[in-house]
Amino acid sequence: MPAKSFVVETIKRNQIVELLSKGKRSDGRGLSELRKLEIKTHVIEKANGSAMVKLGNTEVLAGVKIDKGTPFPDTPNKGLLIVGAEVLPMAASYLEAGPPDESAIELARVVDRGVRESEMIDVSSLVIKEGKWVYSVFVDVNILNVDGNLFDATSYAVVSALLTAWMPKFVLENDVVKNTGEKMPLPVHKVPISVTIANINNTLVLDPTEEEEAIMDARITLDTDDDGNLCAGQKGEPGSFTPEQIITAAEWSIARGKEIRQQIKEAAGHA
Amino acid sequence: MIPGDVIVTGDYRPGMYVQRRGSDMVALRVGLAEIVRNDVKVIPLSGAYIPRAEDMVVGKVVNVTGYGWEADINSCFVGYLPGQFVFGRDFSPSTHDLTTRFTVGDLMLAKIEAFDRTRDPQLSIRGPGLGKIPQGEIVKMTPMKIPRLIGRKGYMINMIAEFSACEIKVGQNGVVVVDGPAEGVRKAVQAIELIEQEAHTADLTTKVQQLLGAPVGPAPAAGPENSGEQ
Numbered sequence: 001m002p003a004k005s006f007v008v009e010t011i012k013r014n015q016i017v018e019l020l021s022k023g024k025r026s027d028g029r030g031l032s033e034l035r036k037l038e039i040k041t042h043v044i045e046k047a048n049g050s051a052m053v054k055l056g057n058t059e060v061l062a063g064v065k066i067d068k069g070t071p072f073p074d075t076p077n078k079g080l081l082i083v084g085a086e087v088l089p090m091a092a093s094y095l096e097a098g099p100p101d102e103s104a105i106e107l108a109r110v111v112d113r114g115v116r117e118s119e120m121i122d123v124s125s126l127v128i129k130e131g132k133w134v135y136s137v138f139v140d141v142n143i144l145n146v147d148g149n150l151f152d153a154t155s156y157a158v159v160s161a162l163l164t165a166w167m168p169k170f171v172l173e174n175d176v177v178k179n180t181g182e183k184m185p186l187p188v189h190k191v192p193i194s195v196t197i198a199n200i201n202n203t204l205v206l207d208p209t210e211e212e213e214a215i216m217d218a219r220i221t222l223d224t225d226d227d228g229n230l231c232a233g234q235k236g237e238p239g240s241f242t243p244e245q246i247i248t249a250a251e252w253s254i255a256r257g258k259e260i261r262q263q264i265k266e267a268a269g270h271a
Numbered sequence: 272m273i274p275g276d277v278i279v280t281g282d283y284r285p286g287m288y289v290q291r292r293g294s295d296m297v298a299l300r301v302g303l304a305e306i307v308r309n310d311v312k313v314i315p316l317s318g319a320y321i322p323r324a325e326d327m328v329v330g331k332v333v334n335v336t337g338y339g340w341e342a343d344i345n346s347c348f349v350g351y352l353p354g355q356f357v358f359g360r361d362f363s364p365s366t367h368d369l370t371t372r373f374t375v376g377d378l379m380l381a382k383i384e385a386f387d388r389t390r391d392p393q394l395s396i397r398g399p400g401l402g403k404i405p406q407g408e409i410v411k412m413t414p415m416k417i418p419r420l421i422g423r424k425g426y427m428i429n430m431i432a433e434f435s436a437c438e439i440k441v442g443q444n445g446v447v448v449v450d451g452p453a454e455g456v457r458k459a460v461q462a463i464e465l466i467e468q469e470a471h472t473a474d475l476t477t478k479v480q481q482l483l484g485a486p487v488g489p490a491p492a493a494g495p496e497n498s499g500e501q
Contacts, residue, residue: 007333007343010376011406011448 005094008214016215020203025212032206032252035149037260039156039267041164049165049186051268053157056209057147062139062157066167066186068128068177069136079126080136083112085143085154092146092210110234111141111155111194114223118192118231121162125187128170133177135167137186148210151221151234155194156264163188163268191265192231193257196221197249199241206252220246222253226261230254272298272313279304279311286312302415303471316471320346320414320444322392326383329404329442330394332373337364340373342381342394345414345444352381352394378404378448380440404440407450410463414445416470420463427466427479434483435459458483 008016016026023031035056044050049064069080085108089097100108115121126135139158143150169182198208198216205212208219217239223232230250235241241249264270272278278289278296285291288300289311298304302315322328322344330342330350342350355362357372373379379394380401386392396402412420420441421428432439435458437451449459462479469475480487 007331007376009331009378009409010374011378011404012409013376014406015408 006092006210006214008211012211013215016211017201020200020205023203025205027209029207031204032256034207034256034260035209037156037263039160039264041160041268047161048167049161049163051157051160051164053153053160055149055153055156055207057145058143058149058153059145060141060143060150060153060157062141062154062161064161064165065138065140066165067136067138068133068170071127071131071134076131077124077127079121079123079134081112081116081121081123081139082137083115083139083141083158084108085111085141087143087146087150091143095146106234106236107150107154108141110151110221110232111158113234114155114192114194114221114232115139115158115162116232118190118223118225120159120188120190120192120225122187122189128177129172129175133170133172135170137162137165137167146210148213149196149207151196152194152207155192155223156260159191159193160264160268162186163191163264163270188270190225191261191270192223192225193253193261193264194221194223194232195253195256195260197252199239199245204245204248204252206256220249222250224254224257228254228257272304273301274299278313279306282309283311284309286310288313288315314418315415317413318415320344322346322348322350322383322386323443324383324386326443327401327441328381328383328394328444329440329446329448330379330381330444331446332375332377332379335369335373335375337369340369342379344381344392344394345411345442345446346392348386349391350381350383350394351391352379352396356384356395356397373403378409380404380442380448400440404448404450407438407440407448408456408460410447410449410460412445412447412463412467413470414443416467417441417443417445419470419475420447420466422476427476430485431459431462431479431483434485435462 038054040052043052044063047063048066051062053060087104089095141154165186166183169180169184170177197220198205199218200216218237221234225231276298280295283296290297296311298313300313300315302313304313328344330344332340333343334341339353344350358367381394381396384393384395435455437449437455437459440448449456
């Protein structure tokens with residue numbers, strides 16, 4: 001049976017750890033530096049919004065579909081916003097086809113939480129008839145190539161796709177929902193930015209590569225909004241962070257978040 | 272040659288990536304055709320590594336089972352190194368701890384002991400220079416270009432090793448491990464990358480000689496270098 005996850009060669013692990021102890025990374029980046037981020041929007045013609053994101057060699061494609069739907073019984077006055085992510089078997093040699101495994105589920109949930117908890121989209125304005133009809137916003141993401149930090153790449157793709165999305169205008173006529181054929185923009189209020197930081201042998205690195213992720217002790221993903229407020233987070237892997245490391249991670253997340261937000265806004269043509 | 276091309280017609284024996292159709296010898300891969308006496312073969316320009324018995328490969332241990340190790344040999348097949356090949360005939364899973372020799376992530380230079388496509392290729396580390404690779408820089412290249420890296424009778428690889436003062440372990444599966452002084456490793460990696468990029472071009476030897484600062488001259492026994500084998 002081949003390995004189901006990425007195995008780093010022992011000699012490479014030693015090289016990475018030794019470099020990190022000198023404050024250097026194997027790809028020459030600074031500890032808090034992001035890989036090259038490329039964002040292309042409007043890549044899927046039939047979707048309401050779409051974006052393709054390349055973060056180093058990690059490639060992610062996101063599409064938005066907006067339709068009418070029924071609200072959840074416990075939130076009758078809120079629209080639906082659901083982010084789903086799938087890692088394609090072609091994205092890495094060790095991946096196999098089949099139902100998503102726990103890491104893919106975690107990925108979708110963490111990205112979903114970042115968008116939801118930042119209140120990027122005002123879901124209470126997505127109601128057509130309370131308790132009966134609301135707008136449903138589905139964001140589906142496919143991971144095309146894996147080279148570490150899927151959390152951030154996916155989040156940037158989802159946010160960019162939502163920023164470029166339009167929704168059909170529905171009206172209620174004699175208790176029947178009608179599509180007017182008009183288009184209107186999504187009620188976007190904030191632009192959340194996710195930043196993931198890995199702890200390798202007590203050194204923090206931002207935007208870990210696949211090799212770095214394979215040897216990290218712990219990882220933390222923090223989402224910030226336009227005002228620099230932390231609005232969501234997820235810590236993973238068995239290792240831990242000291243309180244000081246968490247503060248550093250939060251500072252990095254806020255500082256890098258500002259730059260990345262600017263880049264995403266420009267790519268999506270969002271003022 | 273591209274797949275479907277007729278290389279030659281007549282009484283020949285089809286070799287690697289060549290099929291006989293009537294009396295035509297047809298290429299099955301994109302590559303360079305070679306006819307030596309009656310044998311016709313195609314040397315592909317790219318492709319995955321298919322294990323062959325007696326090949327030297329660099330393997331990465333990805334799993335330790337009760338009876339041996341499974342190694343990623345950069346192929347669609349997984350190499351298997353049985354415990355008794357390392358501990359001897361009195362190997363027993365209850366008395367020997369396999370992880371004392373190799374754990375997940377360790378690299379080894381191994382020989383393909385046997386492979387018949389019906390079972391996973393069997394590895395062996397018995398032989399001079401074989402065994403665990405303790406340190407070095409890993410470079411990956413297209414397996415099909417490894418013969419160019421080795422050169423005629425090892426001319427190219429010996430030259431790189433000499434002028435970079437490095438020890439270079441070459442696996443036929445496209446994994447190369449370079450170990451030595453930092454400056455030498457950098458030079459050797461550059462040379463290997465140059466061969467990867469320009470493997471199909473003429474006077475490759477001269478280009479590598481210039482890069483390494485070696486005296487420029489023709490390789491011994493001029494001829495088609497792509498048949499180079501160790």
